[in-house]
Amino acid sequence: MPFNSPAQNANYYLDYQAQVESNARTYPRNLPLAIASANNIYITDTNGKTYIDCLSCAGALALGHNHPVVLDAIQQHLSQGLPMQTLDFTSPIRHAFVQELLASLPPAFAARAKVQFCGPSGSDAVEAALKLVKTATGRRSILAYQGAYHGQTHGSLALMGNLRAKSAIPGLMPEVHFLPFPDAYRCGATCNSTDAGCTAQHHRCATLERLESVLKDDESGVPLPAAVILEVVQGEGGCNPAPDDWLREVRRLTAQYRVPLIVDEVQTGWGRTGSLYAFERAGIVPDVLVLSKAIGGGLPLALIVYDEALDLWQPGAHAGTFRGNLMAIGTGLATLRFIREQNLASHAAQMGKYLRSQLRHLQTSMPFLGDVRGRGLMTGVEIVDPATHDRNGVSLPDGECARAIRKACFERGLIIELGGRQGSVLRFLPPLVITQEQIDAVVAIVAAACQAVSADQLHRRSVAP
Ligand SMILES: Cc1ncc(COP(=O)(O)O)c(C=O)c1O
Structure with a gap:
């Protein structure tokens, strides 16, 4: 029928x-x-x-609806009799995808990178990132940013700035602390300054001072966190780009206090913001990169890439049936190649x-x-x-x-x-x-x-x- x-x-x-x-x-x-x-x-x-x-x-949909490159990848998959789902067994396509993914990353990051395929949503990849950094550091709190959106599961929802979606749910992941995110247009929305002349520059510095005081002050009330998580351009939070110098400072401070930096590029990854990865503009390298959306070429796929020093979790620590749908890996591979070839x-x-x-x-x-x-x-x-x-x-x-x-x-x-x-x-x-x-x-x-x-x-x- x-x-x-x-x-x-x-x-x-x-x-x-x-x-x-x-x-x-x-x-x-x-x-x-x-x-x-x-x-x-x-x-x-x-x-x-x-x-x-x-x-x-x-x-x-980085390439829009039904792009020939994506359709061709699907047709090839079907005509070659490839399996749809393969848990985390490897195969030539998965191998090629990981190679292309690593080649697309700044060499300093790729050289030390490990890849974990996750359940096929951005939220599940965020969950994986949280488990990874908590296991590796033995710490329990997370610093997130006001205005952030990282997904809708119990852990990722706890990281959300917007109160509407989370206010009905008791018992979200505990020990998330929020910092203000820079806002060049409306610094008054998150800034405590009572100066009438409060400027975006002032706000930018104030948010960094807040981060530093939380990381170094033993009276801050916040235990040293397992990670700082951020979006380079807050998407659902209203399309707010983080200034490059601000990001560099966040990277410097997190490195100084040995706090892993998770950059959530679920929405920005693979060319959306004008560079392949949004963090590249600031010249920083994250400890954990979260990817989904565009990377499946329209089919569901999500993963994290992270520094090998964090790879301390145990076998099966982020198991799941639908990790790495093979057709999505194929369409994702074709999409990444096309994005890179066509710039x-x-x-x-x-x-x-x-x-x-x-x-x-x-x-x-x-x-x-x-x-x-x-x-x-x-x-x-x-x-x-x-x-x-x-x-x-x-x-x-x-x-x-x-x-x-x-x-x-x-x-x-x-x-x-x-x-x-x-x-x-x-x-x-x-x-x-x-x-x-x-x-x-x-x-x-x-x-x-x-x-x-x-x-x-x-x-x-x-x-x-
Ligand atoms: C930055 C960011 N992180 C995570 C997510 C969650 O992804 P998903 O909706 O696939 O769970 C989103 C979704 O919009 C997002 O924009």
Whole structure:
């Protein structure tokens, strides 16, 4: 029987999904899509409407939908009669994948690297990283950053900045301590300084001082941690890039106090931010690197790469049935080769710069587009209420307006998601293969959506009693 019975109207599928699937479902609530097919940066729904996909499966589709390189890898896999699942037995494809992975890393890291394939989600790879560093150091606490997103399992959820998802769950992993993350636009959000002239530079230094005092002060209240974990560009937290000099200082301090540094590149890895790995820009080398999303070429795959000095856990310490799905390893290998051969990281850098420059044009006539930021093809636009301001004169985030813009974009055929405080940041995560013409189409829709929302808001204000 064919998989695709004759397509019904999108509402038919959405209504059924709402009835039968979990209350915990997320994306279809705000992006009511029943997907019929997808190709490149486009998704077509069962009503025949086509959308530009700037969500890319939460950043997992580096090459977009059904890229020929990925399809070819799948076809080769099937025609050669290769197994789908192989636990952690080796094979020529797995061997080639690990070699290509190590070749893609800075030599200083690759030379001392060990690889652990994990259950196929970023969250499971974060769990593995936590177990690894706790075992190796014999310590129990972890330092994480406000605004962080590392997944939704009990350990990774405990590392999350956002309180919504974690507040309903008692008994998350204990002994996680949070530090403020640098925020060039809105340092007031996490900074305790009462100076009216508090600057991003000041905030950056303050966050480093906080880290150093926690690591060295025997009255800090925080035992020396098993690790510091961070994202180089916070994704779900609102597309916040960490400054290079800040990262170098974090690396210097963690090395000085012999605290392993876990860099979570689940979202940023493999070209997304304009370099193959986001940490490379700062010239640092982590102790543990967490990878997922793009590395499976669209199929589920996750792993950690870490310094051999940490390899003190025992056989079976992170066992799991679905570690290293062989087809995902094949599509991942093909994807990594393609990204490196085509230099898609530098394409992402150029396209991201172009996207942000176009969005900044819109900013000049739309004051609610508060901040346009990002690295490579990881771009965020923080939506603000221009009638308000904090003590530094920065307008306050406006999640309601951001939600209205997301909806207006969707109605016009563009899929974007939100992140950041109050969900006020429009997030653009297109496939790395997006072209300049396609970006023009994205920006034209954003412009039309923003105009419609702004006209609607003006109208509402004028008729308000
Ligand atoms: C930085 C980061 N870490 C971890 C995760 C969790 O990955 P997964 O959703 O595959 O569990 C995500 C997911 O968005 C992420 O962005």
